[in-house]
Structure formats: C-alpha cells, structure tokens
Amino acid sequence: MIFTNSKNSGFKAEFEELLGRGKMDIAQVSAIVGNIINEIKSDKNEALKSHIAKFDKWTPQSDADLKITTESMSAAYSNLDKKLKSALHLSYERIKSYHEKQKPKSWFDTEENGTILGQKVTPVDSAGLYIPGGKAAYPSSLLMNVIPAQVAGVQKIVVCTPTPENEPNELLLAACHLCGVSEVYKVGGASAIAAMAYGTQTIPKVDVITGPGNIFVATAKKMVFGDVNIDMIAGPSEIGILADDSANPSHMAIDMLSQAEHDEMASSILITPSQKLADAVKIELENWLQKLPRHEIARKSIQERGAIIVTDDMQEAIELMNQIAPEHLEVATLSPFELLSYIKHAGAIFLGHNTPEAVGDYMAGPNHTLPTGGTAKFYSPLGVENFMKKSSIISFSSNAINEIGKECALIASTEGLTAHEESVKVRLKK
Amino acid sequence: MIFTNSKNSGFKAEFEELLGRGKMDIAQVSAIVGNIINEIKSDKNEALKSHIAKFDKWTPQSDADLKITTESMSAAYSNLDKKLKSALHLSYERIKSYHEKQKPKSWFDTEENGTILGQKVTPVDSAGLYIPGGKAAYPSSLLMNVIPAQVAGVQKIVVCTPTPENEPNELLLAACHLCGVSEVYKVGGASAIAAMAYGTQTIPKVDVITGPGNIFVATAKKMVFGDVNIDMIAGPSEIGILADDSANPSHMAIDMLSQAEHDEMASSILITPSQKLADAVKIELENWLQKLPRHEIARKSIQERGAIIVTDDMQEAIELMNQIAPEHLEVATLSPFELLSYIKHAGAIFLGHNTPEAVGDYMAGPNHTLPTGGTAKFYSPLGVENFMKKSSIISFSSNAINEIGKECALIASTEGLTAHEESVKVRLKK
Secondary structure: OEEEEOOOOOHHHHHHHHHOOOOOOHHHHHHHHHHHHHHHHHHHHHHHHHHHHHHOOOOOOOHHHHEEOHHHHHHHHHOOOHHHHHHHHHHHHHHHHHHHHHOOOOEEEEOOOOOEEEEEEEEOOEEEEEOOOHHHOOHHHHHHHHHHHHHHOOOEEEEEOOOHHHOOOHHHHHHHHHHOOOEEEOOOHHHHHHHHHHOOOOOOOOOEEEOOOOHHHHHHHHHHEOOEEEOOOOOOOEEEEEEOOOOOHHHHHHHHHHHHOOOOOOEEEEEEOOHHHHHHHHHHHHHHHOOOOOHHHHHHHHHHHEEEEEOOOHHHHHHHHHHHOOOEEEEEOOOHHHHHHHOOOOOEEEEOOOOOHHHHHHOOOOOOOOOOOOHHHOOOOOOHHHHEEEEEEEEOOHHHHHHHHHHHHHHHHHOOOHHHHHHHHOOOOO | OEEEEOOOOOHHHHHHHHHOOOOOOHHHHHHHHHHHHHHHHHHHHHHHHHHHHHHOOOOOOOHHHHEEOHHHHHHHHHOOOHHHHHHHHHHHHHHHHHHHHHOOOOEEEEOOOOOEEEEEEEEOOEEEEEOOOHHHOOHHHHHHHHHHHHHHOOOEEEEEOOOHHHOOOHHHHHHHHHHOOOEEEOOOHHHHHHHHHHOOOOOOOOOEEEOOOOHHHHHHHHHHEOOEEEOOOOOOOEEEEEEOOOOOHHHHHHHHHHHHOOOOOOEEEEEEOOHHHHHHHHHHHHHHHOOOOOHHHHHHHHHHHEEEEEOOOHHHHHHHHHHHOOOEEEEEOOOHHHHHHHOOOOOEEEEOOOOOHHHHHHOOOOOOOOOOOOHHHOOOOOOHHHHEEEEEEEEOOHHHHHHHHHHHHHHHHHOOOHHHHHHHHOOOOO
C-alpha cells in the first residue's frame, strides 16, 4: 500500500503509479480475440459450440442447447428466498425509477419565419447485454444493464452469459425472469461479443452491446465498436475517498475493502488532509481484514493497489482526486455538498457519512456500470442514453430558405461544392 | 446506378448491396496505422516531423513550426471577402444557437426520507478536433466541431489539420480566428489522432477526439478509443430521399448530386412510390451532370453507388429507408411531418420541399457531422454531449439508509460480497 504525504519527495512517482492504475494491455490479447471474432464471423454456431467446449467445459448438442429456457428462469425465480425476492424487487423498482428520470426527450423549436429545428430521440432496435458468469455472476449486473435498455424502449433485448460446465447461475436466471428477459444464451467471453455483433444462426445481431467483462471481453468490445455501438471499455473496479476528521475510520476502511474484495486488481484510494484519520484507517483496514471471508483477495488488492494520501488541505485533496477521476468517489466530510462544485471527474459521487458505495451497487437507483481507470474524464455511467440515439430535425418554409439561402449558397460555392450551391438556389424566389 | 422496383425478382440482392454500402475495410490499413501510432507514442515530435515530410511534402525545421500562428489566422480573417465573412458569422450564430438548446443540464431529485439522487453534467477538460486538409479542407467542418465543444464549456480546444506543402487553407485559418480557436497544429492523418490521444512535446494529450477523415483517420480513431473518447467512426457521405408525386424532379436530382459531388464513394438513394417521379429524376440527373464542375466525381458516385427504387406505397418506402438508416434523409412529400413518427433511423431528417440537405451543411444550425453507412441505427449526430460526461450523484440520510439498508445488505451477502454487506450494516441503527 502507498501510505504517503503529498509533501514527500517521492510523492510524484507514487502518484504517477496511481494514475497509471487499471491500464489494460489490450495489445497482449488482441491476436487471440481477433481470431475468436473471425471464427464466429465465419463458422457462427459451430464456432460458438467449439469455444464453449474449450472454455466452459461442456458440449452443446444442438443449436437449441445454446439458449436458456424461460421455464428454467421462472423456476429459479419461484425458488428464490422470499426476503431476497422482495429485496430484488425493491432494487428493480428503484433502478427503474432513477433511469426513467434520465430518459432524454425529443424536442423542437420554431422560428417566426417558419423554421423548425429539433432533435428526435429514438431507442435502438436491439441491444445485447453481456453478463459475466461463474464466480462473478451477479444478478445486480443483469438489473443494471436490462433496466436502462427497457426504459429506453428497446424492443429486442438479448443476454449472453457463460455457464461453466453447463450450470447456469440460478440467481441470474431468477433476475432474468424478474426483469422479463426471455432471450438468454449460454455463451461467454469474446465469442459472445462477436456473436451479438455479427449474428449467428441462433444469436441475433444487435445494435448496441453493453456489460462488464474481463480483458478478453473488453478487447472484443473495442474490436467490434463501429459495427455496433458499445457502452465503454471498463477495467478493474476502484474507489476514491475524500474524507475529513468527521469521518469514521472503521467505515472508511470497510468502504475501501468493499472495492478491494472484488478483485486483486481493484484500487482503493483515500485522500485526506487529516493525518489522524489516515493513521486510524490504516489500523482499521487490518482489523477488518481479519474478519472478511474474501480477505485474501482484499489484502492483495490493498497491498498492491491501495493508497492513503495525506494532503495539506481539502482543496489539494480534491485536485489530486480530479486527476485520478475514480469510478466511485465517496465524499465523507461534514458538508459534502459544499465540495460538489469542485469535483470534476468521477463515475458516481457518494455524498456524506450515510452513503457507502455499496448502496450504489444495488439499491440507490443510479447505474453501477461506471467508467474506470481514469476514463471518468470522458465516459459517463451506463444509462438510458446508451440505448437511444438522436436524429436532427430540420424543416424550412419558403420564407425561411429565402432568408438564409444566399449566405448558405455562398459558403457552398466558396467550398467549391456547386451542387450544394445549386440545390439551395433552385429553391429561392427569383 | 440501381434503378429498380421493389417487386423485381433481383431486388433483394440489389438492396443488400445498398445495405453493405460504406463498409470500410479497416483491417486492410490496421497494420500501417498501428505503426504510425506506435511511432508517435515513442518518438513524439520527431515522428510527427518525419510523417509530415513523408505525407505532406514539407519539413518542419523546429517544434514551433508545427503550430499555426494566431497572427496568420487573424490575417486570413481580415482578408476575407465581406459577404463571405458575414455568411460565416450567420452560420456561426445559428450553429451556436442550436447547440445551446441541446446542452444537457445537471439535475437532482429528492425523496422525503432525505435521499438525493441526480446526475452532474460537466465538460471534458480538453478536446482535439481533426479537420481534413487539402482539397477537402472545409471551414464548415471547423465550425461544426469547435462550436459544440465551446458550448459544452471545454477549456482547452486543440485543432489538427494537415497542410500539404506547408500551405494552410486560408479559409480554414479565417474560420479558426472567427471561432476564437488559438491552438492549431499542422499535422494530419493517423499521426494527428495519435498525437492528440497520447501527447507529444508540442501537442497536448486530450480527452475527446472528434472530426471527419479518411480511412486512416477513422482507423486511428478506433484504435485510440478507450484511451480517449471519440465521436464516431465515419465513412463516405450519403443521402436518402423519400419523395412522392409532389416533389420537383429537378430538385431531387440536384439534391442527390449534392452528395455525389463529395466523393466517388458517396451514396445517393431515392425511394418513392411514384414511377413517374423516378423516371423524371433519372433524366434530371443527366441534365444536371452536364452542368456541374465536379461532374466526374458525381457521375462515378451516381453510377456506382446511386439508386432509385420504386415501391408499392410510402409505407414500404419508409420501411426500406429505415433499414438503410441514411446519414441524411430528405422527406420531400406533401405532408412530411405526418411521416416523422415512422422514421426510425437517420442522422438528420430534412422535412419538406424547401429543405435541401445543403442547408444542414452550413446554415440551419444542427451539426453536419452525422453517422454514415447505416450506423445511424446506433450513433447520434455530433453534439454538445460528445464534449460532456456525467457523474451520478447519490446522497443518503441516516433515515434513508435505514429504510433500504437491510435489503441492500441482503443482496450483497447473496452475491458473496461481505465487505459490501458490512459497509452498509455499520451505518444502520442498532
């Protein structure tokens, strides 16, 4: 763990290391992923089956075997523990309610000369959602990807998830039933991304692909980008915390560990002007690690990718955090809203002592699919807009084109585009 | 040219050809572009200079030579013809006014238990705009890329444009001055994209890269995507026209040619239920071609990539056009707004007989950077949102976390994430 003060002589190098966190070496897997994509493009279902046999250790006997039945989804839902069912429903409702508020509207504006300008917003026809399988099969990932697509109004929603040894995750199946998703395929990794991008005999080609995944999935998404749209290229999870003396050190430590337990590659970074808090959190990290079932993963993550930085003041802490641009940012201070104006880059901002990052993973409502590795400087959280696109609307009356037509034709002619010029001139009054 | 009826036996194959238009063979240039990017990453300015010597046929003598002086921009502006200056100002004002309406707002909502949820929208820190040089150096491209970045509030705007034989396009320089852009570099192609994505001694690394370009530029944009954000991967320009008997055949023909004159690879596709209109437009195309200075390019484009399709009725015409998802769509019918609900996929929609596509290139206000090759099914026009990103806002009171905390902890525990569970439980009232 980096435990440092911004005044230390070695700080610049330490901080550079943090800025470089989450860099994925896509070049390293490009050749493999490129081959997988080409195989799916040319051999479609046959390639899928052979990839499944290789990576998931089971052999589909027919094309129909690739699909999970709706009966198995409804059975999984029926078998859910009652309290869990009710918790998932609450989660579903809160996520839906938030995303409905986020939905962009078509708009137009008129000018007195008969001009109408605007923007029509429409859902994409189809979306493909990738949900990791095995140990990282989270029902919450399904909700967070399905709901924005449904709120957008996407007609065709397809889910792909790997089922190692042909054993689907029952919780995921139950969540599919809860969300009303019916088209779920037992396909994972780069093969799934390629199948949804280009289509096979069984899996339809879609317009947009979203969802988390490992470096093979991320690389495949980058490679198919342009032929379909994608949400973002995401890496390991991470948390940044800005805290002052009012923060509870034990809470800060467990919040850091809630990222660290995801993945050895996860980063947890606390920046505070309080040396007292920094020292206390360091001790609490160890206390919590003694108790956590996933302590091995969490300890490795904290040791290799954790950081506690003490700054001169909160302003410096914020400036450093803006450079880090964390996926999750907790602001654990006395008056967190006072700092909101100065926070420029973060996927999601959790304000105040009662808002642990974990509420955002399941229950608050906003999406938990967020930009990582500093890409919050230019990417947004997954949302309804990822499943919609816009068309500009332009309508001119005869008066309108006569008002601006000459100037328009002049620019066209200056650019040497005579047909452009003529197409305007023929509409002008003589 | 495809001149056909949707009832023809060969129609399906003809239509497939249209759907496959604009496919770019990125794989074909990937190796070259990959090398260019790697050279810029490792040798920075020195690589830029050697690429300029090779591709643009001049040799920068110093790092300072890479930059266009603000003096030369203001001189170019002063030298502008008065009428053209006023036309460019009108264009600037109209584009700015439209994009201001498009700017997304931060929002929040409160719940009675003390929950605050919302979305904060902030500009990216920096944007790099690529503007092609040489024969395709259009001042309108500069306006259409700079203005949305400025409206978004981007603090650092960088422009790259190639200057073959070290001769900048004076109109482009004038437009830079008009827009108030001061950081313009004489660098083009994949080198420019790599320089803005990774930075050199002279060209700063940016967060978002936008702008048109050839296949090398498009491929470079795809390759740097993830390290920066990009707008879209665009191919040759295209127009689709839906028209009925009320349309003027000569206008339809010149509108088709206004795309065709851009590029031999451009597509112009008219779909109409009127055989009479179809026949008349075919004749008018030839009439106009006799008169156009750029007739060689336009003729080749119409011959190889033009199409006139006659359908049974307007509904079928719209269905076909939705499959094509054209960059520009003209609706040249008696009551175009009546059809707007049924049009699902198009970059920009031009409604009515007084709205030639060319008004959208210069003067209407909406952006002329639009998705091509059917990607309007999932991409949007360039806009203010390309230069902004969102952060989710989550703030819980003590009451709020107590209301949903148990359910939240239960899902976390079901997913096996104990630290997540504990981070919520420690905040609950005992």
